[in-house]
Amino acid sequence: MKTSLKLFFYFISILSVSAQYTDVINSNRPGFSESPYSVSRGVYQLETTFFYRSASIKPTFSIPKSQGFNLFFRTSFFLDKLELNTQVTYQKDNVAFKNIFTSSYNAYGVSNLLIGGKYLLFEQEYEDKSKEIRSWKRRFAFDKKRLIPSVAIYLGINTDVVNAVHKTGAITPKIGVLLQNNLSNYFNIITNFFYDKIGSEAPEFSFIVSSTYNYTDRFSYFFETQGFYNKYQNNLNFGTGLAYLFSPNLQINTSVRHLAEGNTTGNYASVGVSYRFDRHQSDIKYFDDYGNEIKSQKNLKKGFFGRLFNKTTRLFKKKNKVTKNKKGTNQNKRTRPKRVRKKPITRTKKKRKKKNKKRKKSKNKDKKDNK
DSSP: OHHHHHHHHHHHHHSOOOOOOOSSOOOOTTSSOOOSOOOOTTEEEEEEEEEEEEEOOOSSEEEEEEEEEEEEEEEOSSOTTEEEEEEEEEEEEEEEEESSSEEEEEEEEEEEEEEEEEEEEEOOOOOOGGGOOSOHHHHHSOOGGGGSOEEEEEEEEEOOOSOGGGOOSSOEEEEEEEEEEEOSSSEEEEEEEEEESTTSSSOEEEEEEEEEEEOSSSEEEEEEEEEEEOSSOEEEEEEEEEEEEEETTEEEEEEEEEEEETTEEEEEEEEEEEEEEEOOOOOOOEEOTTSOEEOOOTTSOOOHHHHHTHHHHHHTSOOOOOOBOTTSOBTTSOOOOOOOOOOOOOHHHHHHHHHHHHHHHHHHHHHHHHO
16 A cells, blocks of 8 residues: 555656646535646635535435535645645434334434545646637637546545444545536536445445536536445435635535435535635746746736636726825826917017017118218
8 A cells, every 4th residue: 555655646746747726716615526626735725514414214224314514625735736635524413213113313423534635637728719810710619629628536535533323444445537628718517436435345436527607707506416326225416506706715605405315315405615725836937038037927828717717806906096186186097298388479569570670671771871
């Protein structure tokens, strides 16, 4: 196990590095799917969810009601493409027994403690068609590269530090493949495949397909399907939700789901908040044509998330206050330079000039005659 982990991190270290940092928070909530993109170095992100689940009592042993709190912590230390995360769920379960009589009891504690990480293997790049001015068709034509997704791999460990209801009896690994297709600057599809609880009595295969659309600069909604398959039963759920970008580092979200767990059906609802502490510092330096370092990266080329949140970041920029002088005019307004015009020559002045000319002529004639 140690040698395999060493080879894994060595393989990651020799691969190329590209920035995953975005100016606006990039949260996986309110869905259960996980994007292949990391939060980048220097970013510490918390994604919290309060949830309530209710289902019917059909099997002999079941958990018809659950409510609790989920915390998902994300950060990166070594590479921008590598993200380390931890997921903890604390909940209250109503455990029910249905035989001749129906009885139940409540169980409190940690239901899930998962430590993992993901690495972006391939990032798809797209053509910037905003610069295309010669052909209207080329400018608005669909880029076929968008059908090829960005790819990341996931590796996690179920610690089994949970209460008796959710114990599996062993520390088990979890592996997965994370895909994302950015079909436009405002619409994307995320697909996840996981193989969980490997080596336990009931290993589990699961998939998630989630589509997200940003219909305004601050609002986005999603539709999601999730399925679980093991030797005991198959679970499936369908969900939808809404996310609101309150500030560049804060997102508020909510979701509802319909559950189909074996022979039982139920509902799920959640409300969550995602917040990040942004301490990112880029190691990449940019220079202009004269060799001067560009400290501001506003005018540089941006990737998918930069284009997606380009308009959004403008909402949070403080506008320059317009100061007024005593007369009430705006000092920040551009004023034209004053033109100094000479006063026009009046008729009286013209007459005086003519008289002076005549006098000079007459004087000159008198002088000639005297000679």
